[in-house]
Amino acid sequence: MKELDYHNFKSKELSTDLFKKPLTLYYYIDTNMQQSSVSTLVAIDNRTIARNIIDKDNYPHGVEAIFFIYSENLSGKIDPIRQDLTLPPEDLNVIDNIFRKYIAEIFIEKNSML
Secondary structure: OOOOOOHHHHEOOOOOOOOOOOOOOOOOEOOOOOOEEEEEEEOOOEEEOOOOOOOOOHOOOOEEEEEEEEOHHOOEEOOOOOOOOOOOHHHHHHHHHHHHHHHHHHHHHHHHHH
């Protein structure tokens, strides 16, 4: 993976009934890579927590991508050792489903531009 500058990331505001404030999806996609790699993360309290949203078998060929969700509503929703989110499972499922939906839309949009 090459060194990334945060200016290379694009963002998309996501609507959800789960939180009062919106979620923001930040993403970076590079194509024509020899190996595919997709990272899905939640940014919380100045850290990122990995979420396994996409199975490796479903990674688009030749794509390196980083996706992370941020929302002020997630502040403090992390365990004391800062390893796991402390949201109820049903809320995590909603976030994961929103994540999957928008990642799929972004990949479809990106694929149509190639």
